[in-house]
Amino acid sequence: MSQMLNTGVRWTTQDVELFAENEGTRYEIVDGELFMTRAPHFKHQQTCGKIFRQLDVWSESTGLEEAVINPGVLFSESDNVIPDVVWATKETLALTLDEAGHLTGAPDLVVEVLSLSNEDQRRDKEAKLKLYSTRGVKEYWIVDWRSRKLEVCRREQSQLNLLATLFSSDNISSPLLPGFSCTVNHFFPV
DSSP states (O other): OEEEEOSSOOOOHHHHHTSOOOTTOEEEEETTEEEEEOOOOHHHHHHHHHHHHHHHHHHHHHSSEEEEESOOEEEETTEEEOOSEEEEEHHHHHHHBOTTSOBOSOOSEEEEEOOSSHHHHHIIIIIHHHHHHHHTOSEEEEEETTTTEEEEEEEETTEEEEEEEEETTSEEEOTTSTTOEEEGGGGSOO
16 A cells, blocks of 8 residues: 655655654655555565566576566656566666665666555556656566556657557567566466
């Protein structure tokens, strides 16, 4: 469950660093708007793990890329997020990974798994789509574990556009991930 703090304030990373430690709360800022999210549903986390596993196994076999769960992506002081899963080439990581272990630029692929609340869904389908589009993410997957579907947004003409909606029996592949292919059903818990 997410809560957006809309107080007319333009939040920054420095503001969030002043908050007391709050175990289990995730803070994200998109265009100066602060989102607070509690720990997600168990099946949400299972879905993240399964997507990561598929990408990680493929990445290890190619030796050229890396997948990671919940990295910090610090685009700017007013745009920093924690996507569910990202994938990046070693070249992208070399250019964007800072000494603190955060990405400071766009990963090649970002995956967000939808949570239950309307506010979380608005954040992932609108605010984060716009952010990832303007910051140069090449592909964005929006995954709904309840309806077992995956929306693929791919960069075309300098922005991310919805390319396809895939369901459990469909196969996912991408020109971004040469040789990667699996049935979407592999992303979802039983």
